[in-house]
Amino acid sequence: MSTQIPKQTEESSETDAETDVASRGDERRTEKRRRAAEEQARRQAEEAEKAAADDDTIELKVFRYDPEVEGKQDPRFDTFHVPFTKGMTVLDALMYSRDNYDSSLTFRHSCRQAVCGSDAMFVNGGQKLACKTQIVELEEPIRVEPLPHAEVRKDLVVDMEHFYDQMEAVEPYFQTNEYPDGELEEQRQTRENREKVKMSTRCIWCGACMSSCNIAAGDNEYLGPAAINKAYRFAMDEREGEDIKQKRLEIIEQEHGVWRCQTQFSCTEVCPKDIPLTEHIQELKREAVKNNLKFW
């Protein structure tokens, strides 16, 4: 079961890059890179001057890195001065910087309303969803970095593959052995039960929790709070039935499963959807122990 890009694309892109080396386009690109770097320096200087003259601006220090572009191969911080407007979020400030100062500034974003989970990043030392973080609540200068404990692809973009793998490792799909008869019959679920799983279904796969967990940082195979929460979402759904729950408990009990959690609570602290992750993990541990006691 794989929903990832097959490995061969990686190889073919490598060969592509090689044949590119000799091409004219590449020469032009190198030249352009140099120019881009110069341009960038000039703009930064100009911009700093402008900002000094204007005091209603905020100062943003943004992590920059690009494996391909000269001058960005060694990570650095760039400073942007952005005019402040009421209600401005960190994402707004980043977009402003990109559209007005440096179009190569790269970060993921889409919905701007905390539902797509694209823009978790490290803001002033904490995992935050950029679109949901008001500038006024932050101390200046605002330091924006990519999520810790993940590989950086470029600027604020990190590799999410590992996170996705963990999410998909817990059989994250509904399973049941019996459906109600009748064509348009839904399965019944009590309000209490829906209430029980409600918070766990709110996860937007932003990865903030995983990035904040020290255990996940140390043990790459640890399922991590989000995936365990996903397992919780199904294990606690009464529509699935007992034998499926049995299977779910086995999954979360694996070596790198719930027992890894040391109740650091940082996942719960950073979750932008306020999911009580630690509580869910703890509940699964108890379920697992109870279940095991039956067999021991």
Place this chain on the structure above:
Amino acid sequence: MSQSYNRGLIEDFSRWREFEAGMWAWIFHKFTGWVLIGYLFTHIAVLSTGIPAAGASEAAIMAGEDVYTQTIVSLESLLLVRLLEVGLLAVAVFHMLNGTRLLLVDLGVGLESQNKSFYASLILTGAITVASVPTFIAGAF
């Protein structure tokens, strides 16, 4: 695939400043746990002097002149050892209190007030430690 940059230590830069209660509790619990197990080994090592002492004469034991009693008494007369003992008490008390907090968390009790219970553990540890100083230091001078 382009190679990607591993930030190494930079990753954790400025992270500690945003640590919340749960994270500090985890770090302290770890630290105190390790100190305690370390102490357990030394403790048993020191107490083992009781083995040769058991072979000493009745009189020596009655007079408190056996190896065991001598070792303990001489250790206890050092101010440094007394201070270390106070430290040990603090470590043990914190580990116990926070351990209780963790046990409650495991039972799903008070997850909401986990930060408060951590602060409470800290304060109580401080209070108990200070209160026991007279007893621990008594007779050291």
Place this chain on the structure above:
Amino acid sequence: MHEHDVIVVGAGGAGLRAAIAAQEAGADVAIVSKLHPVRSHTGAAEGGINAALRDADSWQDHAYDTMKGSDYLGDAPAVEALCQESPEEVIQLEHWGMPFSREEDGRVSQRPFGGLSFPRTTYAGAETGHQMLHTMYEQVVKRGVTVYDEWHVMDLAVTDEDDPADRTCHGVVAYDIQSGEVSGFRADNGVILATGGMGQVFDHTTNAVANTGDGVAMAYRAGVPMEDMEFIQFHPTTLPSTGVLISEGVRGEGGILYNENGERFMFEHGYANNDGELASRDVVSRAELTEVNEGRGIEDEYVHLDMRHLGEERILDRLENILHLAEDFEGADGLTEPMPVKPGQHYAMGGIETNEHGETVIGGLYAAGECACASVHGANRLGGNALPELIVFGKRAGRHAAGEDMGEAKVTTGKDGEWEPADYEFGVEVGETGGRGPAAADGGAVATDPEGVLGAAVERAKDRVDALLSRKGRNHAEIRSKVQQTMTANVNVFREEERLEETLGDLREAREAYKDVAVSDPSRTFNTDLIHTMETRNILDIAEALTMGALAREEFRGAHWRKEHQERKDENWLKHTLVSWNDGEPDLWYKPAIIEGENKTYEPKSRSY
């Protein structure tokens, strides 16, 4: 190159459903999406999914409501398919584990929604779209459908024939955002476009930054007409700085709109003397903008939505999520201050012309979801009707593409049935600037065998990327923002001939400027500058067709308001507007709307509630 039976472009509700359906019908399916599936904008939908599930309700009633809501511009066969199949699709979602809100007896909850004669909006709290998107992605994971995520589809590979109806689509060309590789995806059976909305044509929208209408523009350039593009739904209460939607619930609970002078303008300026704040979406949107245009807006931009008088208790009880939204996205505390709101683009009723099986005029090319126009929403979409559209037409397109026999379609595509040319004279030249490529269809290729067509399309895409990366020129952001501004200023809820013409002029300038566009970030890794530059091209094409339709349609129907034409004109305008990219020149024409359903005809009535 990659090869599959069916390629689905886009992984929102429509794309995921299509992929599942095609897979179930036995096809080898792959999804290609510029965002990871769970990032799709379907996740933003809050309200619910309309489905006639209960005994007291019937799909016929739902169809009637939908036809009426569409101001009789929906095509009855498509509307009936939607309403008939929505119930089974919703139950299907439930069987896949979607966590719907529940009644005491354990059945799924339904609530009333605007324009519906029965409370048939099935929901999962205030996050129906999120739950639906994730539930379907789970099924995709379960089935092991291949997903190429963060691949931006640039173009379609279609054969080069003069008549679009003779063309065949053999696949797509996509750019790997991670690595910068351009690659062909060959589809042996069909390509399904499910690229979602086009809100980024406007400055202020509830849509995501990724909603740039790529699929619509791609299909358009390949020869599929865009249908009913002038019909855009604007929502009256969105937060000014981000466009985040503040639900109608606030006004439903008694929230009041004020202008700068503290006047309750809905009444005091006579916009809606009976319903006030609760008048329909378009009426309130127009009222707000009139206030702003007449100088009574706050900071010349927005009005205030005040709910403080409802009292803290009631607000916390019923509108808690609104407090969070206003706080997180606007920095406003709804308990102590009024919230700023203004109208924002919300939904595009029009899109890629398809029949009720999702087929376009080009062989092997399908479309479903917000990017498609089947057409079920006509001139105005009812709340809660978009999500069922995703699953019903997603499934239909998926099955058809996988080769299932679904019978003859009743809706025609292209100039197949009855149609008439529009003889509207635009004051400004429209269409492609500069020279044309060798092929008739943009995205087409002179070759006729599938391999050749795809190969040629890949080559062209590679050249384009190379050119954009290596030359020097303007930044696209400037052009994009000009287009968005002119569209929001002139083609929003108010439409006047003069200003529409003016916009066509602005768009012309933007097209000229776009000829010199270049990407300043030279990197091949995650070059979002490049992606946005390509998207801007799509925004241009869509903005133009949309404005043309708005100019030509001289009546007031549904969401389309014209200053000079204040009534619905059924004798002349019970027809769809279509714009075809004819060799780089937009060609405007019409085809009649189908109001005859299976057993009944939906006679136009006045749309009053």
Place this chain on the structure above:
Amino acid sequence: MAERYSSFESGGRMWLFQRVTAAFLLVVLAFHFFLLHFVHHADEVSFLASSARMEQISYYSLMILFLVTATFHGVNGVYNALVNQGLTGTKRTVIKWTLVAASAVLVVQGVRTANAWAGIGLY
């Protein structure tokens, strides 16, 4: 896809033992501290007093149990901490057995001491 094997089957059991021993230690450690620092002062400790206590069978068995649980709890805690930091493979096996050996030494030495006090000949 993350592997889903389980060489750590007893994970749940070890986890549970860690908690159970903790609960036990909580009581006994408090008792221990109280007895040896507050009731009797540490500097007044003598072989005589120690052996007097150890000669009571209940105290003796409590202390042995204390020793065993503390050793298990402490060593298992250290092992878990290392494993959580990503200790794997041969290294892990080596450390595991080293810890087991150390525990054995600790327990044996502790029991011998207790025996010496209690006057049990086995030391």
